[in-house]
Amino acid sequence: MGNVRRRCCRQNRQNRTGIRTPAKRNPGSLQTGTGDQLKSGLWIFVCAVFAACLWDGPQVRADPRQIHVVTQDFAPLQWDNNGSPDGYVAEFMLAVVERVRRRLPVSVASFDFLPWKRAMLTAQSDPNVLIFSLSRTQAREEAFMWLGEVSPYGQYFYQLDTRPAVAADRIEDLVSLKLRIGVQDGGNLHGYLKRLGFDETGNLVPITDYHQGIEMLYLGRLDLLPLTGFLARASACRMGYDGALLQPVVFIEDLAQPLWAAFSQGSDPDMVEVFREEMAELRKDGFFDSLYAEHIDRWQKRACGG
Known part of the structure; x- marks a missing residue:
């Protein structure tokens, strides 16, 4: 002070x-x-x-409000590009930070790509933690201070067309089948499948992320793997596999919803509100839509040599 x-x-x-x-x-002019x-x-x-x-x-x-960003490597939404964050969600959120800085003393103290379970734990333990991209579910509603949507999202269970075809019209049809189903440990889908009874059948095989899942699927260690519809083929190609071998089996309809960005509970409420406002403004002026289209097109073309 x-x-x-x-x-x-x-x-x-x-x-x-x-x-x-x-x-x-003039001192002389001062009166006695x-x-x-x-x-x-x-x-x-x-x-x-x-x-x-x-x-x-x-x-x-005023000390700068230091925020810590945690997320999972999930290209092309957000990914570690040789030590720098890349992807349409990462770029969008960093643009939001720059706009917020015009109004508040905010700085990014760290930007970490973590296994999803660890990222979630961090965002549920410390204040001023910015996390994306995650589903906004009823179970998570009170655990975070929600900012806004950052990506569309819908998954299918995929198999390789070199394997016997899996006959299923609904998720529930898979419960009784003897299949090895890869699922991200601690993720939203994991909890959903457990509620449907998959955990009791021993069908679920925990995986760290979709990279590990794709590798295990192509090596024959999994029968089914959940992948984002518009990213599945490109994700496999980028890892050196033939993306054309991926065949959708069943759509995970109950979890088809946008992904969000959020702050951890205990974060500065004034800062959170400014983030919400600036995210809405960037969406309104079309910045997000153009960013999304550009990244998706580039990702698809480069991944499979298109």
Whole structure:
């Protein structure tokens, strides 16, 4: 506080606060007995300067709100591109941060790609943690401070067409079949399948992420793997596999909903509200739509040599 006041007061002496310094007077023109008046006037001036320092103080003192970003490597939404965040969701959220910084002292202290279970644990343990891209479910509703949608999302269970065809019209049809189904440990789909009784059959094979799942599917260690519809083929191609071998079996309709960005509970409420406003503005002006189309097109073409 002392240093801030001193800086502020120095600025005031340079007439940066709008407080006018008293004009110099000729000592000879002062009447006898005006010493007390001078002291009184000086105190008024000092108090005015001090009040200006206090008024300016919060602007000078305010510490930047440091946020910690956690997410999972999930291209082309967000992924680690040689040490730098890439993807249409990552780029969108960083653009939001830049807009927020025009209104609040915000800085990104860290940007970490983590296994999903660890990312969720971090966002449920510490304040000022920004997490994306996640489904907004009833079970999660009170666990986060929701910001806005960041991506469409819909998954199918895929198999390889080199394997015997799986006959199923609904998710429930898979429960009684002896299949090895890859599912991300701790994810929204994992909980959904457990509620349908899959956990009791021993069908579920925990995986860290879709990279591991694709590898296990092509190596014959899984029979079915959930993948995002518009990303499945490109994701396999990018890992060096033939994406054309992927065949959709059944659509996971109950979980087809947009993905969101959110802050952890306990985050600065004023900051959260500004994030919501700036996300809405960027969506309104078409920035997100153009970003999404550009990244998806580039990803599909490059991944499979199209």
